[in-house]
Amino acid sequence: MATSARNLVILGSTGSIGRSTLEVVRFSEGALRPWALTAHQSFELLCQQATQFQVPYVVATDPVAARSWDWSLLPPCTKLLVGSEAVREVVAAAEVDMVVAAMVGSAGLAGTWAALDAGKPVALANKESLVMAGPLVMQLAAERGVPILPVDSEHSAIFQVLQAGRRDDLARIILTASGGPFRKYTLAEMHQVSVEQALSHPTWRMGKKISIDSATMMNKALEMIEARWLFDLPADQIDVVVHPQSIIHSMVEFRDGSMLAQMSPPDMKLPIQTALTWPSRLPSPARKMDLSQAWKLDFEPPDEERFPALALGREVAAAGGTAGCVLNAANEAAVASFLAKELSFMEIVPATRAVLANHSFESQPTLERLSELDTWARQEVSRWICH
């Protein structure tokens, strides 16, 4: 790494990935420096982060919530900006070396897009950016000549392991899945689960939306689509295996039958630091494997009857076009309805499939068209709930 500090914009610094990113920053002892932080509504935490790291800029992305907050808690060195235009402003600033895309959901796409458009490397946690608009996002990164460094643990593992062989020799990638909190539940039991049970992930502590996605295994569906665009792989070269310990973060199989994996305890600080410091490998604050203890690594095929999201992910990864955007928006709306107790757990995937089936597919949508479809799909979920 360069000896001067690498200036970061952390989009979504108050979330689970954002907070872990700041732990990585603290551990770097000045090699990484937060230049701007954004939060949507958690302004108390944002002010604490700005104080602790003496951050030059913070952005409050929800202007209504920002108006009713007492910003006197910000340190004198920090300038407050408000709204989505301010996100575009900070990511494009000359001082910025890298942008961490850690907002949740489709709201994250605009920040990822603005960062790439401004020619900034992106450490990408917001998988929804690629699920919604993978071909457009990858094309923009290529045109601007900037890398997208994966933060999602599976994609970080594949990115690292791919360095070990030639692309032409690749047979397939295998995404590992924990199986979520309902891995051992029967179908009948899954019809009874509560929000609290669904939020209780067995191996990772994450934000609410991705925790519910893990419980339905829609997270793995989104990750198949993410991998399809990030690594430019056809859907039939992307497989999923359930690995309950979340130690092997994914695998790559080459055509000679050799299978390579990346492993570490489940701790997002490692893939975050890998993305921020690549190709260096520096000491990290992440938990390490203790091989003086006994470890078990189990693998099992996913049960596609109990987890129908997986088939949906495969179909959408193969279809491309508008399918990813509609799937993503419908799922986000269905998850929000489940969290609000308006929809049952086992209705999330059928509602998403119904909206996807209802949309008229286009193979090469513009960003504007995707934005319209995002709005449409959310309305369709509301209609599905009412009927």
Ligand SMILES: NC(=O)C1=CN([C@@H]2O[C@H](COP(=O)(O)OP(=O)(O)OC[C@H]3O[C@@H](n4cnc5c(N)ncnc54)[C@H](OP(=O)(O)O)[C@@H]3O)[C@@H](O)[C@H]2O)C=CC1
């Ligand atoms: N958590 C994890 O371990 C992993 C997460 N990811 C991905 O990383 C992303 C972030 O996940 P996670 O950190 O768990 O999520 P969280 O819910 O913990 O955090 C989300 C962040 O986004 C902000 N935010 C929420 N809504 C909006 C909006 N409408 N506009 C702008 N900002 C918004 C939140 O602000 P505020 O809190 O201030 O309201 C918060 O800073 C997701 O795409 C997820 O799929 C990928 C792999 C692992």
Ligand SMILES: CC(=O)[C@@H](O)[C@H](O)COP(=O)(O)O
């Ligand atoms: C940490 C991370 O990358 C998550 O996406 C994680 O993979 C979720 O766990 P599941 O494997 O249960 O979806």
Ligand SMILES: [Mn+2]
């Ligand atoms: Mn993941």
